[in-house]
Each structure stands twice: as C-alpha cells, then as structure tokens.
Amino acid sequence: MRIEMKDIYKSFGTNPVLTGVDFELQDGEIHALMGENGAGKSTLMNILIGLHQRDSGTILIDGRETYFANPKEAERNGIAFIHQELNVWPDMTVLENLFIGKERTTALGLLNTNEMKALANEQFRKLSVTIPLNQEAGECSVGEKQMIEIAKALMTHAQVIVMDEPTAALTEREIKKLFEVIASLKKEGVSIVYISHRMEEIFTICDRITVMRDGKTIDTQAIPDTDFDDVVRKMVGRQLTDRFPQRAFQPGEVVLEVKNAFKTGKFKDISFSVRAGEIIGFSGLMGSGRTEIMRALFGLDALDSGEVWVRGQQVAIRNPHDAMQAGIGFVTEDRKDEGLILDFSIRDNMALTNLSSFAPKGVILDKKEKEFADLLIQRLQIKTESSSTPARQLSGGNQQKVVIAKWIGIGLSVLILDEPTRGVDVGAKREIYHLMNELTERGVAILMVSSELPEVLGMSDRILVVHEGEIGGELSRQEATQESIMTLATGGQ
Template identity: 75%
Template sequence: MRIEMSNIHKAFGKNQVLTGVDFVLGEGEVHALMGENGAGKSTLMNILTGLHERDQGTILINGTETVFSNPKEAEQNGIAFIHQELNIWPDMTVLENLFVGKELRTKFGFLNSSEMKALAKKQFDKLSVSIPLDQEAGRCSVGQQQMIEIAKALMANAEVIIMDEPTAALTEREIEKLFEVIDSLRTEGVSIVYISHRMEEIFAICDRITVMRDGKTVDTKPIAETHFDEVVRKMVGRELTERFPERNPTLGETVLEVKKATRNGVFEDVSFSVRSGEILGIAGLLGAGRTEIMRAIFGLDPMDAGEIWINGQKEVIKTPHQAVKLGIGFITEDRKDEGLVLDFSIRENMALPNLFSFAPKGLINQKSEQEFVDMLIKRLMIKAESAETSVKNLSGGNQQKVVIAKWIGIGPKVLILDEPTRGVDVGAKREIYQLMNELTYRGVAIIMVSSELPEILGMSDRVLVVHEGRIRGELAKHEATQEKIMKLATGGK
C-alpha cells in the first residue's frame, strides 16, 4: 500500500497544529516520523486514520483520493494504529482484548473460543510472547500490554501499521523480537510508520525518515543519508551539542535510607540510600521489581518488612499522603492513569498536590495559585493556549512536564522519577535533564528509574542494578558501562 499525504492543514480552535504537511509512505518500507512533542506527528496519523478531519489537503491511497470517517474504517481497509497510550481493557482477559469487536463465532452464533485461542497462540508464538490468554489484561505489565497491542494489529492483517513509541515499555529482548517481526513484515510488503524518540532505533530499523517541526515537514530522506546530529538539528531548529548536560553535583547528607525492604514474592532485602544533591539511577530489565520498590517507598503498595529513614529519622509510610507530608514526590511511569487527571486543566493538575498551601484557611487563594501555575508553565516551557487547557489535549512531552511540575511544587526532599522521559523528544528530554540538574543543585535527592541505558549512564551519579527483586550490584559513575549494567541485570556478577 502506498500513501501520499499532501499539503495537510489542521487547526484546533485558534491553535494551528499542521500547516502544509507532506508525507509519503512507500510499499514495504519502514518510515520514521520524527519531531519534537507537539510537532504534529500524531495529529497527522490521526487524520490519516479518520480520527480527525483535515481542514485542507489531499490523501491518496494507491493513487486514489481516500478519506476515512473513523479509525475502524481505516482498519477495515488495512491501516492499523498502535497508539502510545495503550488501548487495553483491564478487566477483560488477554484473549478478549485481542478480539474485542472482532469476535469469531460458530455457524450457530456461539463464540468460537477454540479458533480464537489458536489464532492468538500462533501470533504470540511469532512474537515469542508467553502471556496466559485467560489472564486479566490489567494484571499484565506495561510491556506485556504493548505486545498485546502489537499482536492485535498483526492479527488484523494490516497492510500499513503505524507504531507510536512501540518500544517505550519493552525489554531489550522484546525489542529485538519486535525488530525481527518488522523485518519480516517489510519482506511481506507491509508498510510501517515508525514514530519514536529513540534515535538508535530509527537508524537500526528504518529505511527513510521524515522530520516535522512546528506543524510542518522539514525534510524527508533515506536514513543512510543522514545522521544523529542532523536529525536533532532539524527537529529542534538548533544544535544540541550534548545529549546530556554536564553535571557538577555537590552531595550532602543522606536524605533517604531504605533498609532490608521486602514485599513477599515481589522484592526482597532491598537496602540503599540517596544523598542530597544526588541522582541515583535504578537500572534493570522490565519486571525486575524496580517500579514495585518505588511504589512501596511511596506508600502505594505495602511492605512486609523493612524500614524507611528520612533525614536520620525512622518513618512509617503506608499511604502516598504520608509520603508527600515527608517531602517525597513520585512521578510514575504511567502518566495517563496515575500521573494526571486527563479531564482536568493544566492549572488543576499542577495545583492538586499543593492545595493546602493555597488554602491555609480553607478557601483557595486563586491569585497565589495562578501565579504558581504560570511560573511553572513558563519555567518548564509547556506549550499550551493557557493554564485552563485540558491536559488530555497536550502532546505526550507536555503532559510529562505537567506531571513533573506538580511535584516540583511541593518542594520535595526526595523526587522519584520512574521513566521520566518515556515518549519524550530529544529537545524536551534535555530540558527535563537540565531541570533535574537544577533540582539537585538546590539539594533535592533524585531517584531515577529508567530503561534507557544511555540516560542512566548520562545522568546518574551512582547506579543500582535490580535483578529479580534484589539489588544485584552498585556501580560508581566512572565505572558504569552498558555492558556491566546488562551483565548485572541478567543475573551476572
């Protein structure tokens, strides 16, 4: 299938999102679509699949002008869209999620469970996925849910698959398998639009690249004819001399100490500390227990044993409210379900953890609240029409900035960042890294959980590696390498 999108325009109210975008997808090619958050990538693909109506421009599919009225019609015509924010029904089984709206039935009208299971198993085997089909999807990890979404698209026999940040929550092994599947699909003539901020993946798997900036097409060329620095320059309109800003931390006293923390069957005998002004990187494979340890420290999940000490004082944390009162902030990896109230405005989201500071006598001081929110919007360079914009209408990177802003507002002693730049473009990533530096220079202790090893190596002052619920090793900044981290993460010494 060949797709040609020409001179595409789209505005939401007064906000002009696309202004004359051109994009061509050839048959059997993997085409990278890159740009900063807010550049218009997802909007362009949503227009292609019928979720949004274009204001101007033409769409040709195999030479015929085509406009889909909704995503289901696009899927029925061979175009599947795997969104960054996963479309999983948590209370339904894995099998039900795979066939929702497309159930197979016998000639008597009953569900043909055996045929559906056989087709699902065949697709899972192709992807090397081992998830029980009768398990509730909500009990699956984010990475497993991502693989379910990929399997669902492949089962639809799509001729074009749009993948928006497909590897953001996958392990290295899962990424390798996905790349094998992409290669196989390319050989079969399937076309793939690959949206990702992981530059290494773009150069590893893609044939061509289109770069967007501020709602316009900047350039399209074969991937072999460009390089990292050129792509970044075209995305952000400026040079990024270093991916990671220089760090010159001044470490203070120990702020948080965890002693022999245990949650039966999840993690065991976990002990570590973090000092004022330090960034402690937490590495490990998906499912190793990194997030679960952080959730327990924050009071989201119970601990069966262990102690938490803040500034030399033993504390009991059984709820997030207690953690916040002690000066701990937690930016979760799942911003959609846990980090934001999507129907609330930017102002309401930012103010949530800080309401009591704006209402000392029970009534909110709206002037103080607005000044606080305006300051954070300006400081984090959040792109939005106003503070009253609903966060669900923001790009992924700007949503992440709102999550970070609301926790900065509490003046934390300890800030836990779980996958802080997941789904964020290179320009916004650097802004987040610079913000992390500024926080540590003010004495905040940061714990950063990340699956991106370059990020772990580039920003951490120390690295802890988690394997099967235990701290497998600790590496100083000067001795940490990708090879050493992966060796520890896979159970080596």
C-alpha cells in the same frame, strides 16, 4: 501499500496544528516520523486513519484519493495504528483485549475461545511474550500492556502499521524482539510509520525519515544521508551541543535509606541509600521489580516487611499521603491513568500536590495558583494556549511535563522518577535533564527508573540493577557500560 498525504491542514478551534504537511510512505519501507512534542505527528496519522478529519489537503492510497470515516474502516482497509496512549480495558482479560471487536465465533455463533487462544499464543510466541491470557489487563505492567497493543495490531494482518512510541515502556530485550518482528514484516511487504523520540532506534531500523516542526514538514531524507545532529537541528530549529548535561555531584547527607524491603511475589531484601543531590538510576528488564519497589516506597503498595528511613528518622509509609508527608514525590510511568486527572486543567493538575499553599484559609487563591502554573509552563516550555487548557488536550510529552511540574517547589527530599522521558522528544528530554540537575543542586535526591540505557548512563551518579526482584549489582558512573548493566540485568556477575 503506497500512501501520499499532500498539503494537509488541521486546526482545533483557533489552534492550528497542521499547516501544509506533506508525507509519503512507500511499499515495504520503515519510515520514521520525528518532531518535538506538539509538532503534529500523531495528529497527521490520526487524520490518515479517520480519527480526525482534515480541514484541507489530499490523501492518496495506491494512487486513489481515499478518506476513512473512522479507524475501524481504516483497519478494514489494511491500516493499523498502535497508539502511544494505550487502549487497554483493565477489567477485561488479556485474551478479551486482544480480540475486542474482532471475536472469533463458531458456526453456531458462540465464542470460539480455543481458536482465539491459539492465535494469541502464536502471536505472543513471535514476540516472546509470556503474559497469561486469562489475567486481567489491569494487573499488567505498562510494558506488558504495550506488548498487548503490539500483538493486537499485528493480528490484523495490516499492510500499513503506524507505531507511535512502541518501545517507550519496553526494555532492551523486548525492543530487540520487536525489531526482529518489524524486519520480518518488512520482508513481507508491510509498510511501517515509526514515530519515536529514540534516535538510536531510528538509525537502526528505518529507511527514511520525515522531520516535522510546528505543524509543518521540514525535510524527508534517506537514513544514510543524515545523522543525529542534523535531525535534532531540524526538529528543534537549533543546535543541541550535548545530549546529556554535565553533572557535578557533591554528596550530601543520606536522605533516604531502605533496609531489607520485601513484597511477596514482587521483590525481596532490597537495601540501598541515596544522598542529597544524588541521582541513582534503577535499571533492569521489564518485570524485574523496579517499578514495584518505587510504588512501595510511595505507599501505593504496602511493604510486607522492611524499613524506610528519611533524614535519619524511620517512617511508616502506608499510603501516598504518608510518603508526601515524609518528603517523597513520585512521577509514575503511567501518566494517563495515574499521573494526571485528564479532565482537570493544567493549572489544577500542577496545584494538586500543594493545595495548602494556594489556599491558606481554605479558599484557593486563583491568582497565586495561576502565577505558579504560568511560571512552570514557561520554565518547562509546555505547548499550550493557557494554563486553563484541560490536560487531555496536550500531547503525550507535554502531559509528562505537567506530571513532573506537580512536584516542583514543594520542598521534597526525594523524587522518584519512573520512566521520566517516556514519549518525550529530544529537546524536551534535555529540558527535563536540566530540571533534574537543578533539583539535585537544591539537595533533592532522585531515584530514576529508566529502560533507556543511554539515559541511565548519562544521568546517574550510581546505578542499581534489579534482577528478578533483587538488586543484582551496583555500578559507579565510571564503571557502568551498556554491557555491564545488561550482564547484571540478565543474572550475570
């Protein structure tokens, strides 16, 4: 299937999002679509599948002018979209999520559960997924939900698949398997639009790349004809000299110590300490227990046993309020469901963790709250018309910046960052890395969970590798390599 989108324009209210975009997808190619958060990538693809209607411009599919009324019609015509923000129904089983709206029935009109299970198991086998089909989707990790979405799209037998940050929550092993599936789809003539901020992936699997900036098409090139620096320059309109900023860690006092933490079925015998100004990277495969450890430290899930000490004092963390009182903040990996109140404004979301400072006498001082939000919007370069914009209207990367902004300036001792740059463009990643350095310079200790090995290597002072609920090993910044991390993550020594 060949797709041409010519001179596409789209505005939301008075905000122009696309201003004359051109994009072409050829038969059986993997075409990267890149740009900073808010560049218009997802909006362009949403117009293709009929989720949004263009203001002007032309869409040709196999040479015929074609416009879809909605995503269901696009799917019936062979175009599937794996969205960055996961569309999983938490109270339904994995099997029900896979076949929602596409249920298989018998001749009598009854659900053909056996057929659906067989099809689901076949697709999960191709993806090396081992999630029980009768498990409620709400019990799945973000990475597992991502694999459910990928499996759901692949079962439509689409001729074109749009993948928006498909590996953002996956680990190296899952990514490798997904790439094998993508390669086999390409051999079958399936075309893929691959939206990702992970540059290594683009240069590994894609044939061509189109770069967008500020709602415009900047350039389209074959992958062999470009490089990392060239793509970054076109994305951000400037040169980024170093991917990861330099760190000069000077160890301070121990601010957090965890002793023999245990959670049934999740992790056991977890012990570590972190010093003021230090970044500890937590690495490991999906399901290893990294996120579960962080959730317990923040009081989202109770520890069965173990001790937590903050600045030399033992603390009982039964809930997030206890954690915040102890000086611990948490940027969750699931910004949509756990990190933001999407219908609240940017300003209200940023103020949630520090309301007392904006309401000294029980009444919120709007001017003070607005000044705080405007300062953070400028500092983090959040793309928005104003601080009163609902968080729902922001791109995924800008939503992530709002989640991080909540914890700035409230006197934290420890900040937990779970996948802090998931779905964030290369320019915004660097801004977040600089912010992490600024926080550590003020004495904040950071625990960073990341599935991106270059990020773990580039930003961590020490690395703890989690394997099957236990700390499989510790690596210093000097001795850590991708190979040594993966060895420990898979149970090696």
